[in-house]
Amino acid sequence: MNKSYQNIEHKRQDGSIWFNDLKRKREAGPKLQAKRYEQFGDETKSVHSGQYDDPQTGALGTPIFQCSTFFLNKTSYEAIEEGRGRDEMIYTRYGNPSQWSVQEKLSALENAESSIVFSSGMAAISSTLLAFLDKGSHIVSSRDIYGGTYNFLYEDLDRYGMSVTFTSPTDLTEIEAAIQENTKILYFEALTNPLLKIVPIEGLVTLGKKYNLRVIIDNTFLTPYNVKMLDLGVDLVVNSATKYLNGHSDLIGGTVSGSRKLVDRIWPQLLKNGGSMDPHACFLLERSLKTFALRMKTHNSNALKLANYLENHPKIKRVYYPGLPSHEQHKLAEQQLKGKNSGMISFEIEGGDAKAHALLNELKLPKEATSLGGVESLISLPYNTSQASLTKEQQKAIGINDGLIRLSVGIEDIEDLITDFEQGITTIFK
Numbered sequence: 386m387n388k389s390y391q392n393i394e395h396k397r398q399d400g401s402i403w404f405n406d407l408k409r410k411r412e413a414g415p416k417l418q419a420k421r422y423e424q425f426g427d428e429t430k431s432v433h434s435g436q437y438d439d440p441q442t443g444a445l446g447t448p449i450f451q452c453s454t455f456f457l458n459k460t461s462y463e464a465i466e467e468g469r470g471r472d473e474m475i476y477t478r479y480g481n482p483s484q485w486s487v488q489e490k491l492s493a494l495e496n497a498e499s500s501i502v503f504s505s506g507m508a509a510i511s512s513t514l515l516a517f518l519d520k521g522s523h524i525v526s527s528r529d530i531y532g533g534t535y536n537f538l539y540e541d542l543d544r545y546g547m548s549v550t551f552t553s554p555t556d557l558t559e560i561e562a563a564i565q566e567n568t569k570i571l572y573f574e575a576l577t578n579p580l581l582k583i584v585p586i587e588g589l590v591t592l593g594k595k596y597n598l599r600v601i602i603d604n605t606f607l608t609p610y611n612v613k614m615l616d617l618g619v620d621l622v623v624n625s626a627t628k629y630l631n632g633h634s635d636l637i638g639g640t641v642s643g644s645r646k647l648v649d650r651i652w653p654q655l656l657k658n659g660g661s662m663d664p665h666a667c668f669l670l671e672r673s674l675k676t677f678a679l680r681m682k683t684h685n686s687n688a689l690k691l692a693n694y695l696e697n698h699p700k701i702k703r704v705y706y707p708g709l710p711s712h713e714q715h716k717l718a719e720q721q722l723k724g725k726n727s728g729m730i731s732f733e734i735e736g737g738d739a740k741a742h743a744l745l746n747e748l749k750l751p752k753e754a755t756s757l758g759g760v761e762s763l764i765s766l767p768y769n770t771s772q773a774s775l776t777k778e779q780q781k782a783i784g785i786n787d788g789l790i791r792l793s794v795g796i797e798d799i800e801d802l803i804t805d806f807e808q809g810i811t812t813i814f815k
């Protein structure tokens with residue numbers, strides 16, 4: 386157990402000081418005169434939360450504050466003096482109303498006090514992790530993790546005098562055994578790529594409490610529509626907004642959400658690493674989020690129908706989908722997702738990678754592309770995309786079998802998608 390963390394936790398329970406000496410009262414924001422609609426459902430929050438309707442012009446909807454800097458005044462000088470730059474309009478890397486508006490919408494959707502948007506998912510992840518690590522710190526993470534994150538943990542932490550242990554994301558015993566004296570963070574992805582393993586979040590939260598660790602979860606594959614990580618007791622949730630949150634395959638972005646105290650600690654790291662979100666990208670993200678709940682509902686229901694169809698097809702050897710009773714962790718999925726689901730499916734086709742490639746060529750609707758979460762179905766093979774850095778042996782060892790296909794199910798007409806798969810599979814086996 387880490388001594389200094391114990392100390393801090395103790396002080397916190399005393400009600401005296403927190404991690405740093407920011408003793409000021411914290412607002413949930415930073416915010417505009419924009420409401421969160423906190424008591425409403427996700428469909429309503431998606432549309433209304435955080436939107437800034439300009440009182441001066443009467444313009445409906447958040448304007449794009451396309452500026453790098455703001456007029457200084459008494460309030461902003463005071464904020465600079467007191468280190469409250471996050472709450473004031475000073476300079477766009479510090480904060481901008483376009484960022485705050487979409488941050489408020491995200492906070493509403495995540496049930497979070499506070500959020501920050503970043504220029505990419507990796508900017509969100511690297512800044513969040515570095516904010517809570519010192520020289521000598523250790524992280525426990527997972528072997529089934531996004532490639533960019535894996536590279537950051539594996540290649541870069543060492544250079545800063547930090548270290549990582551990779552474990553199975555579903556084995557709480559292995560995870561607990563990996564915790565060391567200097568461990569600060571448990572970092573996992575809620576639904577893994579590409580085998581769609583469900584990570585036992587409540588078990589991680591229990592370990593986090595027991596050893597006084599920060600539990601940080603990448604929820605990109607599930608999104609706050611399917612499960613709200615903070616409600617499960619996670620400290621911070623990160624997302625690649627590039628995927629479902631934006632949902633139109635036309636933007637790169639990232640988010641972090643949590644308590645204002647923790648998110649405030651990430652903000653200075655954002656200033657140093659520099660991955661703040663551009664105002665125009667904020668506009669696109671906020672606009673896209675208006676249909677977030679609507680899109681997610683269709684992603685989920687389309688995926689469930691397509692997973693059922695594929696599972697019953699004689700040429701499909703195996704389907705990985707948490708919503709199917711055949712999924713190894715179906716019970717945990719039901720319990721954690723409470724009736725929600727996932728828009729991602731992976732499946733193995735007869736005839737290995739050759740037939741998998743043939744199918745990708747034959748399909749008319751799903752686009753052969755990496756990434757996920759777009760309105761259009763996206764399809765790729767993990768062996769030569771997300772897991773391409775592994776040898777065939779290593780791929781087999783982690784369950785990436787011959788013929789494995791990853792499908793991000795879009796919001797097209799489900800009958801059209803099924804018909805397309807039917808013709809594709811029939812053609813390649815003729």
Ligand SMILES: *Cc1c(COP(=O)(O)O)cnc(C)c1O
Nearest residue numbers: 505506507531603605625627638
């Ligand atoms: C895409 C992705 C990221 C990285 O996000 P970028 O926006 O590409 O930087 C991180 N985690 C997961 C799970 C992802 O799918």
